[in-house]
Amino acid sequence: MAGRCETRTDERRRRQASFRPGRGLFAFRGGEALTIETTVVGSYPKPPAEGTTFRLRKTLHALERGDATPDDLEDARNELVREVIAEQEAAGVDIVSDGQARWDDLVTPFARNMAGFEIGGLLRWFDNNVYYRRPICTGALEWRGPSSVEAFSYAHSVASRPVKAIIPGPVTFAHLSVDEHYKDHEKFVLALASVLAQEAFELEAAGATIIQFDEPALLGAPEDLDLARRALEVVVADLGSAETVVATYFGDAKRLGTELFRLPVNGFHLDLVAGPENLELIREFPSDRRLQAGILDARNTRLEDEGVLAGQTDRLTEAVGDNLRLAPSCGLEFLPREKARAKLELLGRISGRVGA
């Protein structure tokens, strides 16, 4: 283990000089002092706009029948990633994602690739009519190589804007899984943290300047906040200058309180749609952290009133100044494609970047 850490530290030293610091994103603002940065939380609808061929779905069906090859699937996925990134960029999103276009859910791509996990049955994804497969931990967890780095690298290579790398946070990963091995929540979370640390490290090595850890389950588990802090310290320990974000969504962080902001990351995503009470917390937002404010409802098709959103954005700016970044409330995959795109275009208008 010591050897591995040494290698990673050496790697980091070697790379540090050449890497763009995460905080340097304001360079993309092109001197427009009034615009606010925008980003997405992660997922994006896979179906295309109505009336066009849904290549990914067709290819997956064809693969099942033996009428397509894994290469065909890779091509379909790559095409979708390019499309998703182009759509975000066209809408004016500053920091894009690959739309999680290759994933069925947030946790199984990682669980499948670790030693110690089996994949269980379908369970509801929080309070949505959407499902994920529950990972079952049956042995000691070990990293067996990167799970998301190739996907990140591809997105990074086709995007003209920075691509955010997104991985599950250790506490959420644990809550969404069954632990039949450690039989101790803390040990399980910390074991996940050390595997996720290697993933984060490799993502930074591959060029990620922003890494987001999704921790929606933390909202319902305030008793885990201190454990989350210790686990995230493990996760970020070997990172260089990459900006780190903890994302919470589907509710408010009232039960976590301002203690949330003591987690060892550079920024926080708060869902202001499912958790309007988060506005209270924002009043006490620390001046040295970035707020990623989820102001657009990513789970309902109704398009928000631009004036209302602009007013809300003004109030957020008053509270956190330059540290504001605007986003939808959560991943956009809950919406049909056209509706997701319309939301992003609205986000672009609100930020003052598009059509202002």
Next chain:
Amino acid sequence: MMTIDLDGPGLWTTSVGSLPKPDYITKARSRFARGEIDRDELLQLERQATREWVEFQDSIGTDVIVDGEQYRGDMVAFFAEELPGLEIGGLVRSYGNRYYRKPIATSEVVRDKPITVEWWEYAQSLTEKPVKGMLTGPYTICDWSFNEHYDSRRDFVLDLAKVIRDEALDLERAGARFIQIDEPAASTRMDELDLVIEAMQVVTEPLTAHTITHICYGDFHNAYPKMLDIPVDQIDLEFANSDFSLLETFGDDAFTKYIGLGVVDVHTHALEQVDEIADGIRRSLKYLSPDKVFVDPDCGLKTRTVDEAKAKLINVKKAVDVVRAEL
């Protein structure tokens, strides 16, 4: 609520609702979607499949029959397609490579004609046993739809409650003695259980039929015993997929309604053996009185194959017969 007028000491058998579609229905539905067959041709096949399922349930001695929902796709979209005010929206993913068209409320939701009554009448015409009327509950329709019209979820749910109430009343007028109003979404948000209850009150208040609701997996331990406040005569729950662990909760707070006892897992191909099912029923009888128990699979069987579903239903019936003989 009417007295249960079924033969025997209890432990009546039934199904939760959906049953698998035979291949010829799956194919016909795709052909219909592509415009290769007309509505009438599809309808004839759906009636054939319904008849086959009713006859099968009759043949194994099922006490309360379901029509098997051969003519329904998604349980929310089926109603949305028939209700002015709800539009069928774009594709969203539910899992893996599975997508559905999620409805959107774009104006006040109303009901301009009966939706399920003809199908119920057809199924009932095929058997002497009672056929359950099967409806999706207002809370679940709201929760699984987008809302572009209503100011609040409560307004949306309460309009849907009136729609479902009217459908239930029409089923009752047609002769339905058992009406099930499914609320699988009810256990997802504890803070809205009061809304589930309020809406169900609207639906069941004028009914005299035996009313049932099916609730899927979720935060059961937090929802119980408050769940008993949902104004229905019977709650149908999954027991098999948690190895009957819900029963322990009944030790602290007695289950006061009729219960639908899910005794086989619908998410596994594996066939539960008669002994195993009988054992689960016996364990349940430590907490429940047999004359308050309906025995069925955990949930709708539509995700299993026809043969798997039949084998599960046969073993449920055999296990019930074993335990009934011990009463």
